[in-house]
Amino acid sequence: MNPSGLSADQVKLQARARELAAGLVATRAAEVDRTEQYPWDNVELLKDAKLIGMTIPTQYGGQGKNWLDAVLAIEALSATCAVTGRIAVETNMGAISAVMAYGSDEQKKMAADMVLSGDKPAICITEPDAGSDANGMTTRADKKGNRYLINGRKHWITGGGVSRLHLIFAKVYDEKGNFEGIGGFLAIRDETKGLKITKREPTMGLRGIPEAVIDFEDMDVPPSSLVIPPRGLKKGFADLMTAYNSQRVGAATVALGIAQGAYQLALDWSGKREQFGRPINEFQGLQWKLADMSIKLSAAQALVYNAARSGEGGFPDMLLAAQAKVFTSENAIAVVNDALQFFGARGYSRELPLERMARDVRMFTIGGGTAEVLRNVVAGALLKKKLPQTRDGWT
């Protein structure tokens, strides 16, 4: 055991991921950002290194690894390329983990095969008028004979246009128009009629993965495409969102990795850059800054690892995942900002990775549940009650 409580296998896995991150993944990161092209070459590297589909059970061709194993890989990759780190998140957590937990055997086989061959599934929840209030979604699935017809619009869907497998959340109605609950439907881009990628969002950072608007126009799917957790459709959304706790831990891990990468650059630079005839790390103002950065990173790492460990045999605990995401995303932004400051004008240049890291890390208090909404999750768990946010919820 080492100080982080990692097993010998986990230390090896971490070393393998770090080696990959320091090699071609680092070399390509600026190009991925500049061209805004999805890094298919890096997907091949991840496949070869067996860093995607790690959490898929062995009976479906994966490695049956745990959340912390995935976290170690994501953390290492994100230190040099956050886009590649995010691909590792979404090929080990989120939609794929929901299907592997709740899908039928057929759904599991299909999803596992697609992910193991390099597809990063897309999870489609957010809509133009339903963001934090996901229950307010208006995308609907209407039962028509032995089919569902899905209509609606999702936006900010990560991977829209490159992902093939989609897990689409919609309000489900029976043939008489009665609301049955929110369900998740599987569909495949270019195969499922009526699924249209309408627009790519121009993003501040993380530019190598498209964020897209997706329209569903009479998208026609069979009932066998519906992923139904054991408690049925009525509790379907709550159960599917439990699976999303893994993605939250993954998102926190990417933020952590970016901040660790930026911190390391600042630490190294502070010993090389001289002003007033001495290395800048001899100034106490910067020494204390480095100390604060390292404290924030150690605390964030402990929260992330702890949340990942809480998911042994299931999904990460909702409270621990929310705490880890809020703390890590906010402190990672602060650490990257401080790291950039160490470089003075150079930090502001596009010739160094700091400005890219600052753009990339900014996302993590937003996507995957905002810091505000996750504070509501934390408070609700502490107070052991639902905290309704709608006006009528308080009456």
Ligand SMILES: Cc1cc2nc3c(=O)[nH]c(=O)nc-3n(C[C@H](O)[C@H](O)[C@H](O)COP(=O)(O)OP(=O)(O)OC[C@H]3O[C@@H](n4cnc5c(N)ncnc54)[C@H](O)[C@@H]3O)c2cc1C
């Ligand atoms: C890069 C990126 C990738 C994303 N990927 C996906 C994806 O793959 N799939 C997907 O479905 N979605 C995705 N999203 C969408 C993301 O989940 C939403 O942006 C997020 O849930 C917030 O919704 P919103 O943007 O509509 O903000 P809004 O809900 O409009 O919130 C606006 C502000 O109000 C605050 N707020 C809202 N309600 C409350 C409240 N009750 N208490 C306190 N504050 C509140 C919010 O925290 C926020 O600061 C992604 C977003 C980004 C930026």
